[in-house]
Amino acid sequence: MAEDMQINPQRAKQLSENLASISSRINAANKSGGQVRLIAVSKLKPATDVLSLHSPPSSSSSQPPSPPHTHFGENYVQELLEKSKILPRSIQWHFIGGLQSNKCKQLAEQIPNLWCVSSVDSVKKADGLEKGRKALVEAGDNNITAEDKLNIKVQVNTSGEESKSGVEPGDTLALCRYIMDKCPHLKLSGLMTIGAIARSKETTPENENEDFVTLRETRDSVAKELGLEELELSMGMSSDFEGAIAMGSSEVRVGSEIFGERPPKKDAVV
Numbered sequence: 001m002a003e004d005m006q007i008n009p010q011r012a013k014q015l016s017e018n019l020a021s022i023s024s025r026i027n028a029a030n031k032s033g034g035q036v037r038l039i040a041v042s043k044l045k046p047a048t049d050v051l052s053l054h055s056p057p058s059s060s061s062s063q064p065p066s067p068p069h070t071h072f073g074e075n076y077v078q079e080l081l082e083k084s085k086i087l088p089r090s091i092q093w094h095f096i097g098g099l100q101s102n103k104c105k106q107l108a109e110q111i112p113n114l115w116c117v118s119s120v121d122s123v124k125k126a127d128g129l130e131k132g133r134k135a136l137v138e139a140g141d142n143n144i145t146a147e148d149k150l151n152i153k154v155q156v157n158t159s160g161e162e163s164k165s166g167v168e169p170g171d172t173l174a175l176c177r178y179i180m181d182k183c184p185h186l187k188l189s190g191l192m193t194i195g196a197i198a199r200s201k202e203t204t205p206e207n208e209n210e211d212f213v214t215l216r217e218t219r220d221s222v223a224k225e226l227g228l229e230e231l232e233l234s235m236g237m238s239s240d241f242e243g244a245i246a247m248g249s250s251e252v253r254v255g256s257e258i259f260g261e262r263p264p265k266k267d268a269v270v
């Protein structure tokens with residue numbers, strides 16, 4: 001459990017400086033003044049890294065402790081299940097990775113503090129998450145009621161690459177409508193995209209990323225059709241988050257710029 005974990009003070013300090021530097025870059029890029037949520041993407045990084053940012057050790061008495069960070073993102077179901085069991089319940093987990101339909105129910109049922117699933121691209125996955133969240137609520141022992149809905153972002157394949165998950169922009173409305181109408185334990189909160197790597201590398205606040213343009217246009221039309229006042233845009237990662245914010249992103253997902261390079265999956269340790 002979290003109490004037994006050893007936090008390395010030097011590593012904790014480094015991580016908290018990295019996080020503070022990303023936060024100030026986000027604030028500088030955010031000209032609209034709207035809220036931009038920062039998801040710290042901790043996949044393949046140890047649970048102690050997450051704990052360091054969520055429950056920062058009290059540093060020297062001259063410095064105030066860093067504020068706890070609560071939003072963390074993970075890509076692999078097994079890894080998130082393990083981390084969520086040993087880390088504090090006050091963390092708000094985001095599942096942002098490629099999702100298999102047959103893992104959806106388990107993901108939603110076994111992680112009470114799963115806050116959002118950002119990679120939903122089929123009715124089948126939405127159904128699995130709905131079933132899992134319903135089972136979690138009905139189990140009744142987690143202080144989670146039917147009002148505490150699981151946030152959902154529909155992943156859109158804006159770049160048209162076969163290797164990328166996500167629904168086609170033109171199919172986004174139908175899936176969003178399905179989630180709103182047929183999944184009472186889920187809340188449609190926004191759209192998410194990754195986009196093409198090449199475009200990501202060229203994104204700057206001045207050079208608009210086409211994939212982000214596509215996501216924003218898709219959001220505008222879906223929100224209008226469904227009569228929604230708010231539908232978030234989750235776009236922007238380490239290499240392109242400032243450009244994404246300039247285009248109206250409400251949520252960025254930043255991993256390597258906070259935690260450093262990731263190890264290969266086979267070498268990762270929770």
Ligand SMILES: *Cc1c(COP(=O)(O)O)cnc(C)c1O
Nearest residue numbers: 041096237238239253254255256
């Ligand atoms: C890994 C990942 C990120 C973070 O990527 P970095 O380049 O390390 O910031 C963001 N979003 C998704 C969907 C990811 O899989």
